[in-house]
Amino acid sequence: MDIQKVNSLNVLLNMVSGNLLPLTADDSSFSIFWKIYSFxxxxxxxxxxxxxIPGCLNVPKEKALKDGLIGIVVTIEVVFLVxxxxxxxELVQELIQKLNNILCVDDDILRNIVMNTIKxxxxxxxxYWTAGVMAIIIWSAVPFTIIFQKNTFFYVDYRMPVVLSKEPFSTNIFVLGSFVVMISSMYIFTKKVGVDSYMINMILLLTAQYKYIASKLSMIFCDKISQISCNVSNQKKYSQIHFNAEEQIKSLCRHHHAVIHVTLLLRKLLSLNFSLIYIISVFVFIPSVALVEVLVIVMYASGGVVQLYIMCSCVQQLLDASIKITDQAFHEEWYQFGSxxxxxxxxxxxGNSLEIKLSTFEKYNLSLPSFMVILNQSYSIALLLLKTN
Known part of the structure; x- marks a missing residue:
């Protein structure tokens, strides 16, 4: 197993979006075709x-906020993350190399846990991807309904204000600009889903490792306890069982140490990204709630909630798995072994009591509780904006 083979959807999104984020420990992941496509x-x-940007400066403030500013913010977010x-x-390739080293262990239990965690x-x-793309197509297609009603157009007629020529302009320019808005919006959304999928894939691969350690530790105790029960009167066999159990647990400890090292690398790589996602999510939801427009809510508020919930739930899985690796084994008869x-x-x-933090700052750590905090903060700021207006 390696990170390319365990999640085909992540590989597809990575290529279709043009992100071409590293999937191997070297530079041989993508062909010339995909590099040209990405460019x-x-x-x-x-x-x-x-x-x-100039389009937002040449339309009324409400139009710029409603249809332009969110697009700029999302674009900046995606560009920054990628x-x-x-x-x-170099850090990413080191992380991938260590992940692949862990995944190459020939163990059916590990393989099943990895697939059951990611699937x-x-x-x-x-x-999230298909619904978002469909919502963008519907949202972007609205301006095409007015091409049969007039012959001259202005910046405010675009779904997202863009400047291709001086206003007023012809139908051909308007149709061209509308197609640019539609295609670019679809691609930037796909890029966002692609980078989200990439980070989620890394998180879930680590989560699977913690689940594997918990399961394997419990199985070692359970298996050895049953052997001890059958050979309780045979001191030689008892010593051999104890020795084998100790060697297996030491091997598992080394595996755990490698997983912790990978977790620290992942934190170093993605901590700033998670903090930015937390902050951006608050401000992306504000215009949607404050303006109360159906299509805007479908595109950004609803889609953003789904994206944020997926991200937070995956991080929460990692946090839970990292502090529960000894829970299963604790209920076995581990106290029957030697000192x-x-x-x-x-x-x-x-060591299991130390909770993992993937964010740089405590307050910006993504988790299911922080998911509700983000929604509450967005709603509160939106109400404040409505009252001031």
Missing amino acids: LVWLFEIIQICIL VQIHARK PIGIPLKF SIKRIFMFMIM
């Missing part, structure tokens, strides 16, 4: 942001 997608997004990962390429997130991500095994297990319990 063209980024070029298109740069053009879109270059015509969107560039930040690419800028730390359930596939459906929500597919729904060395009991000492190792007690140290594991002590």
Whole structure:
């Protein structure tokens, strides 16, 4: 197993979005075709942001806030997340190499746990991607209904204000601009889903490792206890069982140490990203709630809630799994082993009490409780804006 083979959806989104985030420990992940494709997608997004910013400056403030500002914020967020990962390429490749080293263990239990951890997130991500793209198409297609009603158009007629030529302009320019808005919005959303999927995939691979350690530790105790019960009168066999159990637990401790090292690398790579997602999510929801427009809510508020919930629930799974690796084993009869095994297990319990934080700042750590905090903060600020207006 490696990170390319365990999640085909992540690989697909990574290529279709043009993000081309590293999937191997070297530079041989992508062909020339995909690199050219990625360059063209980024070029298109740069053009879109270059015509969107002046468009926001030449339309009424309400129009700029409702249809333009959110697009700019989302674009900046996606660019930052993707560039930040690419800028730390050596760290990413080290992380991937260590993950692949852990995943290459020939163990059916590990393989099943990894697949069972990653597979359930596939459906929500597919729904999030396809529903978001469909909402963008519907949202972007609204301006096309007015091309039969008039011959001259202005910046405010675009769904998202862009500047391709001086206003007023012809139907051809208006149709071209509307297509640019639609395609660029679809691509920037796909890029967002792609980078989210990439980070989620890393988180879930780590979560599976903690679940594997918990399951394996419990199985070692359960299996060895049953062997001890059958050979309680045979001192030689008892000593051999104890020795085998100690060696297996030490091996598992080394595996746990490697997983913790990978977790620290992941924190170093994504901590700033998670903090930014937390902050951006608050402000992305505000215009949607404050303006109370159905299509805006469908595109940004509803889609943002789904994206944020998926991210928070995956991080929560990692946090829970990291502090529960000894819970299953604790209920086995581990106290029947010798002092060395009991000492190792007690140290594991002590280390197990240290909760993992993936965010740089305590207050911005993504989890299910922080998911509700974000929604409450967005709603409170939106109410404040409505009252001031």
